Amino acid sequence: MSQPVLSIQNITKSFGDFVALSDVSLNLQPGEIHAVLGENGAGKSTLLNILAGMTQATSGAILLNGAAVRFTSAVDAAKAGIGMVHQHFMLVPTLSATENLLLADMVEKRDWFSWPAGNIRKRIANQAASFGWDVDLDARIDTQTVGAQQRLEILKALQGERKVLLLDEPTAVLTPGELPGFFATIKAIAATGTGIIIITHKLDEVMAVADTVTVLRRGKVVHHGSTAGTSVQDLAREMVGDASNAFAVLTAKHEVSQAVGMSDVRIMLQDAAAVDGESVLRCGNLAIRAGEIFGVAGVDGNGQGALAALLTGNTELGAGSMSINGDDIFPHQSVSPRSFLAKGVSYIPADRQQDGLVMSMSIAENIVLDRVSEPTFTRYGMLLDRQAIREFAEREVERFDIRPADSSRIVSSLSGGNQQKVVIARALSRNPKVVVAVNPTRGLDVGAIAYVHRALRAATANGCCVVLISTELDEILALSDRVSVLYDGRMSETMPFSVGKVELGRLMGGTH
Amino acid sequence: MLIALATCAGIVSIAGASPVAVAQALLQGATGTQYNISNTLVQTIPLLVTALAVIVAFRAEMFNIGVEGQFLLGAVFACWAGQLAVPGPVAVVVTLLASMLGGALWALIPAIMLHLRGVQIVLSSLIMNFIAVQVVAWVVRGPLQEAVREYPQSDPIRAAAELPKVVAGLQLHTGIWIALAMAVFFDMLLRFTVFGQQLKAIGNGLRASKTMGLPVSRILVSTVLISGALGGLAGGIQIAGVTHFLADPYSKGYGYTAIAVALLARLSPVGAIPAALLFGALTSGSSAAQSAGIPVVVLQVIQAVILFSILGARFTRTLLAKSGVKS
Numbered sequence: 140m141s142q143p144v145l146s147i148q149n150i151t152k153s154f155g156d157f158v159a160l161s162d163v164s165l166n167l168q169p170g171e172i173h174a175v176l177g178e179n180g181a182g183k184s185t186l187l188n189i190l191a192g193m194t195q196a197t198s199g200a201i202l203l204n205g206a207a208v209r210f211t212s213a214v215d216a217a218k219a220g221i222g223m224v225h226q227h228f229m230l231v232p233t234l235s236a237t238e239n240l241l242l243a244d245m246v247e248k249r250d251w252f253s254w255p256a257g258n259i260r261k262r263i264a265n266q267a268a269s270f271g272w273d274v275d276l277d278a279r280i281d282t283q284t285v286g287a288q289q290r291l292e293i294l295k296a297l298q299g300e301r302k303v304l305l306l307d308e309p310t311a312v313l314t315p316g317e318l319p320g321f322f323a324t325i326k327a328i329a330a331t332g333t334g335i336i337i338i339t340h341k342l343d344e345v346m347a348v349a350d351t352v353t354v355l356r357r358g359k360v361v362h363h364g365s366t367a368g369t370s371v372q373d374l375a376r377e378m379v380g381d382a383s384n385a386f387a388v389l390t391a392k393h394e395v396s397q398a399v400g401m402s403d404v405r406i407m408l409q410d411a412a413a414v415d416g417e418s419v420l421r422c423g424n425l426a427i428r429a430g431e432i433f434g435v436a437g438v439d440g441n442g443q444g445a446l447a448a449l450l451t452g453n454t455e456l457g458a459g460s461m462s463i464n465g466d467d468i469f470p471h472q473s474v475s476p477r478s479f480l481a482k483g484v485s486y487i488p489a490d491r492q493q494d495g496l497v498m499s500m501s502i503a504e505n506i507v508l509d510r511v512s513e514p515t516f517t518r519y520g521m522l523l524d525r526q527a528i529r530e531f532a533e534r535e536v537e538r539f540d541i542r543p544a545d546s547s548r549i550v551s552s553l554s555g556g557n558q559q560k561v562v563i564a565r566a567l568s569r570n571p572k573v574v575v576a577v578n579p580t581r582g583l584d585v586g587a588i589a590y591v592h593r594a595l596r597a598a599t600a601n602g603c604c605v606v607l608i609s610t611e612l613d614e615i616l617a618l619s620d621r622v623s624v625l626y627d628g629r630m631s632e633t634m635p636f637s638v639g640k641v642e643l644g645r646l647m648g649g650t651h
Numbered sequence: 652m653l654i655a656l657a658t659c660a661g662i663v664s665i666a667g668a669s670p671v672a673v674a675q676a677l678l679q680g681a682t683g684t685q686y687n688i689s690n691t692l693v694q695t696i697p698l699l700v701t702a703l704a705v706i707v708a709f710r711a712e713m714f715n716i717g718v719e720g721q722f723l724l725g726a727v728f729a730c731w732a733g734q735l736a737v738p739g740p741v742a743v744v745v746t747l748l749a750s751m752l753g754g755a756l757w758a759l760i761p762a763i764m765l766h767l768r769g770v771q772i773v774l775s776s777l778i779m780n781f782i783a784v785q786v787v788a789w790v791v792r793g794p795l796q797e798a799v800r801e802y803p804q805s806d807p808i809r810a811a812a813e814l815p816k817v818v819a820g821l822q823l824h825t826g827i828w829i830a831l832a833m834a835v836f837f838d839m840l841l842r843f844t845v846f847g848q849q850l851k852a853i854g855n856g857l858r859a860s861k862t863m864g865l866p867v868s869r870i871l872v873s874t875v876l877i878s879g880a881l882g883g884l885a886g887g888i889q890i891a892g893v894t895h896f897l898a899d900p901y902s903k904g905y906g907y908t909a910i911a912v913a914l915l916a917r918l919s920p921v922g923a924i925p926a927a928l929l930f931g932a933l934t935s936g937s938s939a940a941q942s943a944g945i946p947v948v949v950l951q952v953i954q955a956v957i958l959f960s961i962l963g964a965r966f967t968r969t970l971l972a973k974s975g976v977k978s
Binding site: 495496497517 | 845847849859
């Protein structure tokens with residue numbers, strides 16, 4: 140083997156107590172396409188950010204053509220010959236392609252005065268032609284397709300003496316039709332001797348384009364080898380792991396009686412479609428019974444937002460059919476979170492600080508946030524019964540072990556875990572019939588995770604059903620009675636919890 | 652505060668006058684005589700009520716800067732209602748209720764645009780101000796013009812529709828009690844009612860309030876209407892208590908000054924009382940000082956410097972408090 144163009148040696152990165160990357164090593168040969176595979180939070184992005192100079196490793200070394208380098212900024216990395224294409228494009232939408240490339244050139248060279256537009260245009264045109272691309276250098280970025288924008292990002296990343304090209308989830312923005320062309324380009328660039336690292340969680344892609352693959356799990360390299368010697372099954376198993384873990388404590392007890400009849404169906408979706416912002420649900424199918432936890436697995440950005448919004452009245456049903464507690468919801472029927480609350484649907488949103496809590500208000504105020512107008516908390520119909528609110532909140536604070544146990548504390552002064560407990564206390568305190576929980580333990584420590592899981596379990600004992608939408612496969616498997624996988628806005632068939640991680644991991648990667 | 656005084660003194664000296672004399676004139680103008688105190692309070696009333704309008708809306712993050720327009724429409728409605736043949740003591744009540752209706756109707760237009768299309772209140776309410784100015788210009792030349800049809804102004808409202816004076820012979824009218832009562836009432840409303848609590852939640856966390864199922868739209872629309880009604884009431888009080896007729900142009904920019912008063916009061920309705928009083932004193936002090944021969948521009952600069960120094964002192968205190976917590 141020749142000398143690697145890029146060599147990562149024993150990189151460790153920690154944020155406080157949290158170790159994002161632990162002793163990661165990797166070699167990249169000139170002309171090699173190397174895939175880095177892993178789940179959300181496995182450490183892929185951290186690794187990429189270190190290579191691109193956006194953050195620094197705690198320990199370990201990076202060697203570029205055999206020489207140790209240390210980047211303190213993205214510009215440093217670019218100067219040294221590492222180009223990066225971000226998942227979210229870094230182009231100025233109102234400028235033309237030429238202007239964007241010129242801007243990047245100026246930033247890198249710290250040269251704000253020369254205006255080498257002619258040179259750049261010629262260079263880009265030649266390069267584009269060599270890939271067989273037809274790029275419009277004068278149209279504004281925001282008038283061009285996403286595929287065209289990505290080609291410009293790649294051209295931008297390839298300017299100067301590039302030895303290494305980093306691609307972060309490059310296919311996330313492309314349509315299936317654009318994929319073959321994209322893969323061909325990647326291979327063409329590699330053929331010129333540039334080493335390429337491609338970050339992805341899609342297994343098909345790895346097999347289609349990469350020469351070698353490194354699998355990260357919880358910040359550690361768990362697999363390394365050529366794609367020729369491995370299979371999708373193997374990679375899926377490596378990616379999700381099958382050893383015991385933080386969630387295993389809870390896996391023992393699936394007590395729910397599977398004998399509950401279909402007459403007890405609390406939520407039903409049939410070929411349901413919905414849109415919420417950028418999140419799209421194309422085809423949702425599920426039927427959840429009382430007392431059941433239904434897990435929806437999947438990598439972020441595959442329609443989770445739209446599914447949760449649909450189930451909580453935050454967005455209307457676009458097509459298909461839906462019923463909640465026996466009430467039918469029709470396509471384009473006007474809905475509101477309030478009407479869904481009245482139907483007994485409680486919501487534990489993914490973004491607790493934005494969607495779940497009013498951060499500048501107290502624990503008590505947040506616990507009764509949507510209920511202050513109820514007779515329990517009012518006097519004469521319109522005055523707040525502060526004492527009733529405080530007593531109620533203090534009961535919940537005790538029941539959910541919120542710390543500090545002071546219901547007048549402002550929520551923003553609580554730890555993330557305790558903030559989440561406030562959200563959960565509110566959701567469960569109204570004795571819901573349905574709980575929709577999205578990533579309910581994201582960012583929490585092990586103790587808090589176990590707590591949240593117990594609380595969700597306990598809720599089902601009273602006949603409540605839980606829709607658990609989570610990117611944590613372990614969490615899904617630890618809690619759910621039945622599971623489905625959301626990929627590209629489509630839900631897979633419903634499976635029993637015993638289906639196993641490998642199968643789920645495969646579905647999450649979009650292979651069938 | 653010392654810096655503010657020094658700056659003021661500097662500016663006055665540059666303008667070629669004695670700082671001490673100017674300060675004396677200002678103080679004298681604001682509080683020197685019974686008449687001056689009365690005048691200060693008269694200036695305070697519209698500022699306080701319009702500031703309350705701003706506070707209620709701003710608490711919900713509804714940046715209603717159209718209080719000026721709502722003030723004008725309130726004045727128009729009051730002027731019309733004040734001329735109706737309504738018996739005795741009911742007349743003044745009808746006049747003031749009409750002014751609230753006028754202000755609320757004027758705010759209804761931005762509220763509808765917000766509700767249906769999500770048009771930002773800050774924009775729509777501002778634009779409504781310019782239309783309101785023209786509405787006043789039109790009514791005093793058209794439907795409400797004085798019977799002799801000489802000047803662009805209305806006939807005075809009937810005596811029964813006027814707000815009585817507090818002390819005979821002084822300008823000060825009973826509108827002061829209405830303004831103070833409103834300040835206390837809205838302080839209670841925001842603190843102790845369900846509506847106030849929901850308004851607080853929406854103002855501090857709009858997304859969470861929406862996601863968690865608060866009746867956001869209903870509360871925001873009613874907040875804007877309440878704000879408009881208060882703006883209108885200020886106009887009505889001005890008609891019933893001070894001018895008794897409508898003229899073009901009518902407002903002295905109370906609706907705009909109100910924003911400064913509201914922010915100075917940190918959006919506290921009761922806090923708006925001293926804040927409005929300060930501005931009222933500056934205004935009446937200035938007009939007295941002006942007649943003593945001090946140029947109006949210098950007086951405006953002094954007002955601005957005082958405002959800046961109060962805000963600056965508060966900002967510095969906040970910074971100190973923060974660094975204190977950290978260390």
